[in-house]
Amino acid sequence: MRGIVKVVEKATGFFNNLLSMKQVDPECKVHPLPSTLPATLFSDTLMPMDHIVTVERLSKSYGAVKAVDDISFGIAEGSCFGLLGPNGAGKTTTIEIMEGITAPSGGRVLFRGQPLGADFKGKVGIQFQTTALPEFITVKETLELFSAFYNRPRPMEEVIRLCSLEDILTRDNQKLSGGQRQRMLLALAIIPKPELVFLDEPTTGLDPQARRNFWELIGRIKAERTTVLLTTHYMDEAQILCDRVAIMDKGKILEIDTPDALLAKHFEGVLIHLPYDGCCADSLAGFEGLVMSENSIELQTNTLDTSLKQLLAAHVNLEGLSIHKPNLEDLFIKLTGSSLRV
Ligand SMILES: Nc1ncnc2c1ncn2[C@@H]1O[C@H](COP(=O)(O)OP(=O)(O)OP(=O)(O)O)[C@@H](O)[C@H]1O
Numbered sequence: 017m018r019g020i021v022k023v024v025e026k027a028t029g030f031f032n033n034l035l036s037m038k039q040v041d042p043e044c045k046v047h048p049l050p051s052t053l054p055a056t057l058f059s060d061t062l063m064p065m066d067h068i069v070t071v072e073r074l075s076k077s078y079g080a081v082k083a084v085d086d087i088s089f090g091i092a093e094g095s096c097f098g099l100l101g102p103n104g105a106g107k108t109t110t111i112e113i114m115e116g117i118t119a120p121s122g123g124r125v126l127f128r129g130q131p132l133g134a135d136f137k138g139k140v141g142i143q144f145q146t147t148a149l150p151e152f153i154t155v156k157e158t159l160e161l162f163s164a165f166y167n168r169p170r171p172m173e174e175v176i177r178l179c180s181l182e183d184i185l186t187r188d189n190q191k192l193s194g195g196q197r198q199r200m201l202l203a204l205a206i207i208p209k210p211e212l213v214f215l216d217e218p219t220t221g222l223d224p225q226a227r228r229n230f231w232e233l234i235g236r237i238k239a240e241r242t243t244v245l246l247t248t249h250y251m252d253e254a255q256i257l258c259d260r261v262a263i264m265d266k267g268k269i270l271e272i273d274t275p276d277a278l279l280a281k282h283f284e285g286v287l288i289h290l291p292y293d294g295c296c297a298d299s300l301a302g303f304e305g306l307v308m309s310e311n312s313i314e315l316q317t318n319t320l321d322t323s324l325k326q327l328l329a330a331h332v333n334l335e336g337l338s339i340h341k342p343n344l345e346d347l348f349i350k351l352t353g354s355s356l357r358v
């Protein structure tokens with residue numbers, strides 16, 4: 017069995033590796049804002065006192081690309097906040113500015129009402145979208161290594177239990193499956209018992225069962241009243257885990273609220289989905305709430321019986337018809353005009 021000496025030998029290499037991937041931006045400092053801000057700015061943040069973290073008019077440009085474009089929101093303590101959006105929406109850029117590792121072009125981030133200070137990094141846990149793990153050491157050795165970096169780490173047994181690592185403690189990091197690796201990375205993020213955890217697409221690429229298992233782990237962290245900021249492409253995940261969500265695209269927040277409130281705002285009744293073969297275009301033209309694309313029809317209705325009768329009367333082929341309650345995926349398509357570019 018390899019001992020702690022080997023673990024420490026590996027530590028320098030690992031941190032160099034991690035930091036080279038996520039170099040702290042030397043220019044990263046808060047940008048002052050005028051003391052009087054427009055009253056409309058915090059329409060989302062009605063009770064900012066409850067917010068563990070607040071984002072004020074945040075922007076980040078890379079040349080001509082506006083990765084983040086003047087966004088503001090707050091996250092209530094103990095809640096799970098979801099940042100949703102397709103590839104390139106600006107989720108990672110936003111989260112990395114909030115983590116204090118990327119400098120914004122404009123705006124600022126407040127933690128408990130104050131600009132990010134020297135003690136901020138000790139109060140948060142981070143699971144990056146991509147992270148290197150040290151090679152040739154085991155899961156348990158890696159946990160010991162990371163625990164050694166903190167003054168008051170969480171007891172090892174607690175970390176192992178929370179992240180269900182019991183079965184893989186002696187496994188080399190290189191031999192972990194995708195789901196096991198994500199559990200391990202979550203464990204590293206929660207070792208300091210953080211007040212706020214940033215999880216950047218922790219379930220991307222996992223199979224459906226592994227995703228569900230991971231949701232359970234996030235549920236355990238939420239149960240401790242730890243605040244969670246989660247980015248994801250999976251709308252079902254957001255609907256189950258998140259108290260509030262912000263839907264982002266092209267650097268902007270398109271909508272922000274609880275999943276239920278967003279769905280109530282944008283939809284009534286149910287959605288009928290039907291493969292479309294191009295027939296009957298004339299008779300379908302007058303249908304209210306109908307969206308026709310090249311090969312499918314979507315119809316929003318709160319009088320299902322009537323709508324089905326109308327479709328039959330229009331001689332539409334109902335083979336392949338499905339009916340469902342609108343979900344965040346439907347909302348995303350409605351807001352952006354496209355499905356998620358995963
Ligand atoms: N360091 C960088 N230099 C130049 N452009 C960047 C940089 N980082 C991000 N971008 C650009 O900013 C935009 C937002 O990227 P970001 O990584 O924040 O998106 P994302 O929502 O996290 O996407 P994904 O779902 O693919 O992870 C993209 O157009 C990206 O190409």
Ligand SMILES: [Mg+2]
Nearest residue numbers: 107108109145
């Ligand atoms: Mg990203």
